[in-house]
Every structure is written in structure tokens, then in C-alpha cells.
Amino acid sequence: MAEFVLVAGAWLGSWAWDEVVPELRAGGHGAHALTLSGLAEKRGVPAGQQTHVADIVGEVERLDLRDVVLVGHSYSGVPVGQAAERIGDRLAHVVFVDSNVPVDGESFASRAVEAAIAENGGFWAVPAAADFAGQDLTDEQIAHFLDRSTPHPGAPLTEPARLSRPLGELPTTYVKCLLDWPRPSDDVVELLKSERWRLVEMDTGHWPMFSRPQELARILCEAAAR
Template identity: 60%
Template sequence: MVDFVLVPGAWLGAWAWDEVAEVLRAEGHEVYAVTLSGLAERHGSDSAQVGQQQHVDDIVSVVEGNDLRDVVLAGHSYSGIPVGQAAARIGDRLRRVVYVDSNIPTDGKSFIDGWSAEGRAWVEGQLAESGGFWPPLAADDYVDQDLSDEAIAAIVSRSTPHPGRAISEPAHLVRPIGELPTTYIKCLMDGAEPSRDVAAQLKSPNWELVEQPTGHWPMFSQPAALAKIFTGLA
């Protein structure tokens, strides 16, 4: 049995992993789902000032504070960036990093640095208009992602604005992510091929690619299948 530390993507809290965690715990694993600072039950009026490095610290604190060993550390979407940094910091406590259809960290670059000029201008405009927050998606943005109406309604109703600093601060890697044992899960309904930076890392013998035939939020669309992938790494 291993310790799973599960980190949700933008706008979401630990609750996003409830169904996956239930399956893993039923199989005897320990599961620690993380709510990052400034989100969900940790959201407040000053949350816009929460930076990406605080999110890295949040993850490291869960691992070290609970004295976890043999850790499978998984990050979805945005959280792949702080997860990749935290994975290097926890040293020999790490069993494997799992990126769930996520961004991955590049030293010195932020979440939005990899976006097109048009996309970056769009998100920076949103931050300016919302007082430093990145507003959650609307229901229409979740269409054609293998999600039920009930799942979409739950996501939309429970999402909270994401701290703007967290997506604009650069990553700081203490070790190249290509050196870490890693599984990248590509959700095929969100694009058939990994991004260019992920494809480059997949050339490392330490990395493997797993494909899942669902949308970008597999913890809601196919939680049992995602849990099965996780347990295959345990």
C-alpha cells in the first residue's frame, strides 16, 4: 500500500478527488487530497495574493507534516506545475509523480508563459477585471468533455476564483523533472497528443505515457478508471 497525495487543478478543492479517493481507500491505500491556499474552503478576499510557491509549500507540508513515505503525488491541470516542483523537494519520500492531463513546470516560467500571445492577453485581462483572480469557467466550457449534467453543475457551483499570482509566478525547480519517475496521463478528448513540452519529457526513460479516453476532468467523468490507473502504479 502507498500514500496517494492528490492535488486538484484551477478553481477546485480537495473535494474534486472524493470519488477517486473512495476507490483508493477501499483498496487499502492512504489518500491525502489537498486544497491549495486561496481555493475552496481556503478562499478569502486576500486570496488573489497567494503565489505559486505557496502552493508548492502546501503540497510539501502535507507530505512532510504527515511523515508520508512511498508517495504517489498526482496533480491535475494547473497543479502539475506546483506538483512537479514539490516532487523534487520531497526527495526519497517520492515513489512516482503523476500528471493528470496537466501542465508541467519549466524552470523560470509561469503557468501562462506557455500560452499564445492572444491567450495570455485574455487571461491577464481577466485578472485585471476581477481584482487579481482568475474567474472559474462557465457551464458551457465543460461541454463535450465526457461529463454528466450533474457533474458540470457540481463543478460550476463549487468552483472558486483562482489566485492570479499563482498562475503568473515562475516555477523554481531544484531538480530536473525528467529525472523523476513519472507517469503522464493524457485525456484524449482534450487533445489526442501531449503538448510539446510534455512530449520532450517523454523521451526520458523515467517517464511513461498513459492514455485515458475521456475529457480533461477524469476525476469526475471516469473516477473508477482513473483510480485503476493510480493503483497500477502502487
């Protein structure tokens, strides 16, 4: 059975996976949700992008995990993709959930995000409720998101990724959430040409761990079996 290490995107902590973890464990897998430095219960801990990579690698090593499936959602795909090549033969599979992927020498943040961080004291502010429109979330789920989220440290978003080998060499499943945007980004489209990459689509919004946790868990289990 696989050992899942689950890392949610911007503003979120390990709590974002609360409805997915029991589904994975019910299937006989290990499931370890991780909060990155500077977020949720680790709010105030200094963080850069390589700190987030080290958070993920350190969790795998601390728990001495093998047959690891690294799962990165949204922003966290950037540190997860870097961590995947650093855990060596512990890695079984990578799953990017509607996420960005690391590009060597490039950062996550667009100019608009950089400007928003600069205007908010070095943090990316949590979105407003209206920003979740059309994302397959109930009012209750949106309220839960906003109640528990924390502003995201700016440095991990603006610092460049560091890769030592092509990302296309990693055994990978990319999960595209169609309500967020129907087509993967150009860099993901290029990576999907690799025989080691596979595309799975979900008819939901950008946060499937809230909107479709059971379906997402099933897709993760199927990825682990590949």
C-alpha cells in the same frame, strides 16, 4: 502500499477527489486530497505559486508520509512537479493528470489567461457551463463543478516555476485525456523521451476525477506499483 497526495487543478479543492479517494483506499493505499491556499475552504488565504508548493510539501511532512505518489491535475501539475523534487526520498512516483508541467523560470498563464485575471480583479474566473462541452461530463456533474468551484488566485498562475533538477529524472506517469486535446504539449512530449516517464491515455475529458473516477483510480494504483 502507497500514500497518494491528490491536488486538483484551477478553481477546485480537495472535494474534487471525493469519488477517487474511496477507490484508492479500497485498494489498501493511503489517500490524502489537498486544497491549495486561496481555494475552496481556504478561500481568502493569500497565495503565490511557492505557497502552493509549500502547501504540498507541508502536507507530506505534516503527515510524515513515505512512499508518496504525488498527483497533480491541470494547473496543479506546476506546483506538484516542484514539490516532487523537494520531498526527497519520500517520493515514490509522480502522476500528472492532463496537466501542465513546471518549466524553470516560466509561468502557467498564457497571455489570454493573464488578461482574464487582470479583468477580474486578480482572479481567474470559474468557466461558464458552455466551456465544458465535449468533456464527457453530465449536466449534473457540470452543475456540481460550478456550484463548488471558486475563482483561482492570479499570482500562482503568473509567477515562474523554480526547478533545481531536470523533471525527466523523476519517476513519472503522464495521463493524457484525449477528449480535451489528443496530443500532449511539446514540453511533455520531450519529457516522455525519458526512460523514467510513461504515457497513459484516457478516452475522456479534462476532468477524469468526475467523468471516470474508477478508471482514474485504477491508473493511479498501477502507477504506484511501478
